[in-house]
Amino acid sequence: MKVAKFGGSSVASAEQLRKVANIIMDDPDRKAIVVSAPGKRSKEDTKVTDLLIALGEAYQSNQPYDNHLAQVIARFRDITSKLELSDQVLTEIKQDVEMTLTSDYSDELKMDAIKAIGEDSLAKVLSEYLKSLGVEATYLNPKDAGIIVSDEPGNAQLLDESFDHLLRLRDRNEIVVIPGFFGYSKQGRLVTFSRGGSDISGSIVAAGVQADLYENFTDVDSVYCVNPTIVENPKEITSLTYKEMRELSYAGFSVFHDEALIPAFKASIPVCIKNTNNPTGLGTIIVSKKETSENPVVGIASDTGFLSLYVSKYLMNRELGFGRKLLNILEDECISFEHTPSGIDDMSVIIRESQLPKDKEQKVIERIENELDPDMVYIERDLALVMIVGEGMNSTVGIAEKATAAFSKANVNLEMMNQGSSEVSMMFGIKSTGVDAAVKSLYKAFFE
Amino acid sequence: MKVAKFGGSSVASAEQLRKVANIIMDDPDRKAIVVSAPGKRSKEDTKVTDLLIALGEAYQSNQPYDNHLAQVIARFRDITSKLELSDQVLTEIKQDVEMTLTSDYSDELKMDAIKAIGEDSLAKVLSEYLKSLGVEATYLNPKDAGIIVSDEPGNAQLLDESFDHLLRLRDRNEIVVIPGFFGYSKQGRLVTFSRGGSDISGSIVAAGVQADLYENFTDVDSVYCVNPTIVENPKEITSLTYKEMRELSYAGFSVFHDEALIPAFKASIPVCIKNTNNPTGLGTIIVSKKETSENPVVGIASDTGFLSLYVSKYLMNRELGFGRKLLNILEDECISFEHTPSGIDDMSVIIRESQLPKDKEQKVIERIENELDPDMVYIERDLALVMIVGEGMNSTVGIAEKATAAFSKANVNLEMMNQGSSEVSMMFGIKSTGVDAAVKSLYKAFFE
Structure with missing residues (x-):
């Protein structure tokens, strides 16, 4: 049925x-x-x-x-x-x-x-x-x-x-x-x-x-593997997992109302996106699990309008609760965040610019200064996030090499990197000006 | 004086x-x-x-x-x-x-x-x-x-x-x-x-x-750019910044009691490490700021004994406070963490194995399951962290490419990656078994 x-x-x-x-x-x-x-x-x-x-x-x-x-x-x-x-x-x-x-x-x-x-x-x-x-x-x-x-x-x-x-x-x-x-x-x-x-x-x-x-x-006929306003006639995705869809939907893909999928996701029902105007087309199917395909990368997502809130303090990592306290301040101010890549004594919180408008900036920085006594706090705006997405990446050596090489070829410096142990996605933070060149270069590396 | x-x-x-x-x-x-x-x-x-x-x-x-x-x-x-x-x-x-x-x-x-x-x-x-x-x-x-x-x-x-x-x-x-x-x-x-x-x-x-x-x-004559028990006769570091020293001291470098340096750090006093038995040697000098050197990477640090606590939940990133609540549970249980690389719907918390012994594991997982209702929680042990450290990295295109290529050459899969916007360090999480091969390959790439 x-x-x-x-x-x-x-x-x-x-x-x-x-x-x-x-x-x-x-x-x-x-x-x-x-x-x-x-x-x-x-x-x-x-x-x-x-x-x-x-x-x-x-x-x-x-x-x-x-x-x-x-x-x-x-x-x-x-x-x-x-x-x-x-x-x-x-x-x-x-x-x-x-x-x-x-x-x-x-x-x-x-x-x-x-x-x-x-x-x-x-x-x-x-x-x-x-x-x-x-x-x-x-x-x-x-x-x-x-x-x-x-x-x-x-x-x-x-x-x-x-x-x-x-x-x-x-x-x-x-x-x-x-x-x-x-x-x-x-x-x-x-x-x-x-x-x-x-x-x-x-x-x-x-x-x-x-x-x-x-x-x-x-x-639409299907979900494309990259934003078609950046790359002309990109490849279509025939099959992707719920997790991959979520990672892609994060930045630049808006085919789907993903919150709506929760009941289907929980019941492990496969979902097919098809075009009423072209019903014989393959469409894109979203599944819980899929066979590993040839290309471990299914798509490249990208979006601009991010900022990084940088906080550093000598010996930060000896201070139990520092990260939690920082996130508490943001939650208090109703600011949701995307990622928190960190060094030993610093933490960068990646936030959508819409979440932290300029008029709120001063207050947040002052609270961090007063409550956490850091050595340095600053905000860097005009950042873009580029995501490489694919569940197959976690068992493939060399994906990060291929991706970072594509950034180098596009002459784009990596401001931030982030990849959790699920390895469904790799995130790269770059300056907004480099996003088109980076995405084109990544498409070339993974899909051409 | x-x-x-x-x-x-x-x-x-x-x-x-x-x-x-x-x-x-x-x-x-x-x-x-x-x-x-x-x-x-x-x-x-x-x-x-x-x-x-x-x-x-x-x-x-x-x-x-x-x-x-x-x-x-x-x-x-x-x-x-x-x-x-x-x-x-x-x-x-x-x-x-x-x-x-x-x-x-x-x-x-x-x-x-x-x-x-x-x-x-x-x-x-x-x-x-x-x-x-x-x-x-x-x-x-x-x-x-x-x-x-x-x-x-x-x-x-x-x-x-x-x-x-x-x-x-x-x-x-x-x-x-x-x-x-x-x-x-x-x-x-x-x-x-x-x-x-x-x-x-x-x-x-x-x-x-x-x-x-x-x-x-x-x-000791000086600080080495890599653990000498992994690489024979490695290069000496002549000059590094406080931040670089901290990132290096994190994993495998233990020349120095870095907490002790706080007063000198705050007063921006340069610190020189010298050998009483070889006082004419150059030693290693630690400064607040330094001229950019030829090699943007000053050292490679590595340490084993880490684990990753992985938590995933569909639509996690729409849930204001999820990350903070997870860190709260850890703080409650007196567990300090190292990094938190994340995807859109998952978060990996990297923790020293000594912080979360096996007998505490069940309790922490149960609390996460009861309080956060995730789709999945699990712990992966026997991980190693490898850090590439150098303040010069933040203005140099291609460092990540060089580093990730070195991991590929050593045939080591990257489980996790993490780099904040300071770019003093790039962190790579790998399986412990690959650490020696990875470090040797990185040394070759950056120092030979």
């Missing part, structure tokens, strides 16, 4: 939904379908979820909202008419919107219910369309599917009992179409996940039904 | 003291001399300090102590007779011992006073000997020199006011000979530094008199 999730661009128009239906019909194992709300049809278009938020805000602040409502209905009418569905679907959607707006929910819960209309309506449309094509399909409300969540509007957390309910879906004969993005609290109230939450729903359903595969259909 | 400190082997016998006197007379700038107690004359010999400790322990536990006392006196008699000094010196030493043993000090303070007799007596002997050679010299008690310390027997901490007193020594015309290892509390009680504390005294006097140079005479 496969669970297929279709993202906003995959369900943005009637034309896209025809592709989706073909994909579903193409493989009888695709039995549970999770959908987003219709996304943008072109760069200038507006996502249905954003139209719904505008509608909800206008309604709740007693502003005119007819225009917003009309826009939402128009998007669905455009789809249902082109797919030649009966008027009943559209009438039901209209009634849903009216009922939700006039319900006696609290403001927060009402907003959640309004936002969820996009996914919910699209799931109804898709199941009707599948039926019209002669496919046995049913719209399944998350409440009936058994997706039970915590009572936190806009940030629902899944309750574990959901998995028992979802497992029963395996016994169904027909295809079920489930709207993504929301579940129901124990009190029976609709509550949404955080934004991008359709990925969470897909991952939850895949884990719940113990799927053989969770297919995530989007609008 | 130079401050010269002579270690235990340099003052172990009359023969050695003749060398010391020659060294002092050889340079009129050597105006303040600090001495240890007589050390071993051969491998089987016993240090005078250890004889004194045995004497004190016997006396305090009401055991016969005549034999111990006789041994102490014999050592000094051997020296004074061979140096043809008057009997008065020896008589004074005998009286000192008797007075100290029978004093009404508390047990702890009495032990401090007994231990200090070695340095104190030797300083008297040396100043008498210098006078006998026609040199204007005076024994100077630390109390009269103004070395004021905290009231912690066996672990005295210097009080800052001492520096003002010591500065007055600059006005003296004669050479002063000061016993190392102890100072006086504000109440006028003798209190010793921690063991090896003559180095502390020398460093304090050098900082106090604002010496141009602090010479530390010992029994």
Whole structure:
């Protein structure tokens, strides 16, 4: 059994939904379908979820909202008419919107219910369309599917009992179409996940039904092994592990909402990223473990906008708790850090520049000076991190040599290095100005 | 003005003291001399300090102590007779011992006073000997020199006011000979530094008199750039910075009691390590800053006996405080760590095996599992750290390439890497079995 999730661009128009239906019909194992709300049809278009938020805000602040409502209905009418569905679907959607707006929910819960209309309506449309094509399909409300969540509007957390309910879906004969993005609290109230939450729903359903595969259909063919804005036409990654994906997602790769994958990760469900517009392409598959491949390196990630907070003190390493105290100060100031490469008497804390804006700098430095009495503290900005990623690296002699040689060839000095004993990644800290040259040189070394 | 400190082997016998006197007379700038107690004359010999400790322990536990006392006196008699000094010196030493043993000090303070007799007596002997050679010299008690310390027997901490007193020594015309290892509390009680504390005294006097140079005479010609038990006849280091010395001392280099250097370090006094048995040799000089030399790498240090504590958790880096909490658990269990190289979702804590014995392992792992809910925790033992050290590395492209290539050539896999933004050192974690091959290969790459 496969669970297929279709993202906003995959369900943005009637034309896209025809592709989706073909994909579903193409493989009888695709039995549970999770959908987003219709996304943008072109760069200038507006996502249905954003139209719904505008509608909800206008309604709740007693502003005119007819225009917003009309826009939402128009998007669905455009789809249902082109797919030649009966008027009943559209009438039901209209009634849903009216009922939700006039319900006696609290403001927060009402907003959640309004936002969820996009996914919910699209799931109804898709199941009707599948039926019209002669496919046995049913719209399944998350409440009936058994997706039970915590009572936190806009940030629902899944309750574990959901998995028992979802497992029963395996016994169904027909295809079920489930709207993504929301579940129901124990009190029976609709509550949404955080934004991008359709990925969470897909991952939850895949884990719940113990799927053989969770297919995530989007609008890219696959994950590339390096940022395509730096290297032209880079190689595609056909297979990578969860850990590798996480390391890559860290710097420059943003194909995927990786927090969403937790349920699938915990249940060891393989995840496939595919393109709705090119469904026969191989895509990229994410697995828990994989056979070692020829190239121990699967990808190169890079990102700018980091800084290094450097602290040195003679005999630092004899002072039990020094590192912990330094991290405590940062935590106190709500600054999260990335890595902490160190010497015997110094520690560099790598932090995203957004975490430590210039106006906070003085306070942090003063606290470190007062509380830790160091010999020196300073901040170096405009740093970039470059990561070489691949689980195979840990058993291969010479990867570090190849990588550092690539930096030398690009004439880029290494400010920092960091590699833990997992060896899924090697991190190199360099000056931002060198990042393009370094990444190109590394690509050449590992992929050409 | 130079401050010269002579270690235990340099003052172990009359023969050695003749060398010391020659060294002092050889340079009129050597105006303040600090001495240890007589050390071993051969491998089987016993240090005078250890004889004194045995004497004190016997006396305090009401055991016969005549034999111990006789041994102490014999050592000094051997020296004074061979140096043809008057009997008065020896008589004074005998009286000192008797007075100290029978004093009404508390047990702890009495032990401090007994231990200090070695340095104190030797300083008297040396100043008498210098006078006998026609040199204007005076024994100077630390109390009269103004070395004021905290009231912690066996672990005295210097009080800052001492520096003002010591500065007055600059006005003296004669050479002063000061016993190392102890100072006086504000109440006028003798209190010793921690063991090896003559180095502390020398460093304090050098900082106090604002010496141009602090010479530390010992029994090695210089610091080698690599462990001579791994590489035969390695190159000598002529000059290194405090930071470089610290990084080297971390793993395998033990020429020096580096805690002792704090006063000299803070006052930016250059320190020279020389051999009493080869005083015309260049020695090794330790400075705050140095000119960049040809070779940006000054030394290679290595040590075995490390372990890596590996913790991984999906989305670890989104969890504010995870790293700090992990370090907190270690601190709670009184385990100090060396480095913490990390990936995005994992952290390796490098710890000396002595800090985390096998019987403590289970408890630490359980605490991590219960308090941090990680996906995986494990400990890997039998690791070695290899450090490439040199302040010049931070402006030189290609050092990491050269180093990692040397590991590859030795066919040694890199388990971990770590380099902070100071770039005084690069750390490589490897399996212990590979350490000799790796160090030889690195020496070849950087020094041959």
